[in-house]
Amino acid sequence: MKILFIGNSHTYMNDMPELTRQMIELATGETAEVFMLAYSARSLKWHMGEEYFSERFNILHGGYDYLVIQEQAHPMTDESDTITYTDRLVELCKKVNTKPIIFETWAEKAKPENQAEMNRRYTELAKKENALLAPIGEIWTEVSSELKDRADADLYWRDGAHASAVGDYLIAMALTKLITGKLPPEDFVKSYDFTRPDTDWFPVKENVDEEIVEIPSDVSKVIRKYVEEKIR
Template structure:
């Protein structure tokens, strides 16, 4: 059995993304997977380790996790020195219990694509300096965006131009699954979640898991899979 802890904010909990990772991992390796989450709206890793330190500490040291996904505040990017410091603190806790840390590389806002290269640089440097795995989500995201330019009605972004849509979180979960297992789920796996409602109220979401399920179009799923495979080749 694989156990995964997610630490982050709304980019982690949007559309119940950790549950999608669980399903993808189980499909990819045929092994049970459990996911756990410490994610709070608009919070940075500094907040996690200053304000919620004992919660983070307890979960990492006693949760018996195989992997810890570390997702930093993204829009706007935080002070890089803070990201380095607090990512390091989390990774040091992970090392004490042989939990593999994974750096979650975020994507730039829709109207600020120029920020992606700096995000890539930051997260790659941290992963290299810490000897941690990198989930190159932002790099794959920007590549897939280019491929989808002529696809009408298809968007990786939620309506706010910052968070992921159901399609965007399919890409996120696929990339994390590849990072964790070295594999992708079957090509037939095209399910995702979209828990948003048409009124766009942030705290007003679908209450039923059955209601949030969506199916990714086959051609879109193929584009995402192909770009993930290229990124890891």
């Protein structure tokens, strides 16, 4: 199985595609490969403008089974742009039988009221494009509510916008369930945190072993519960 991720920092944060790969392999027993075209603060309009030839080449010649499409989230772009450029990506996917996945993002911690609009946009977009929907924002809301009193279970990184290691564990779990219909074993509680406590963003860790963190097992169970509820 080959998966291409297109997006921005919400995709590359904490090496989330690699965590997804590991979960998929554990869930299925089959080999998975992940590839990524993700650039900080970029929208799908930018991807299909400035980086069009990279996207085109990768989709048409990469032999991918799935394309995960993640739009700019904070702030949200014009909905018409999201529709236009998602449609162009999906049209490329159709030429090579790659299944598109719409990545539903989460609202900023300080602006939870934006989640309903995100849910509406991406649900309608997935239906329009006959694409799979990864309802990450919906799962995020449920998990955040249940674990709101747990300091060790905050889904947000310290900027209140990007995912923490726990948040990316949720994202990878949701994508794994959507793609395979399965979850990894319950004892898989590994995640990655490539951030450093003494920097606002960059530099990040470059030794992968230093990134590895363990998600509390009871937190993992809550995440698994809502992933199972939202993705059947």
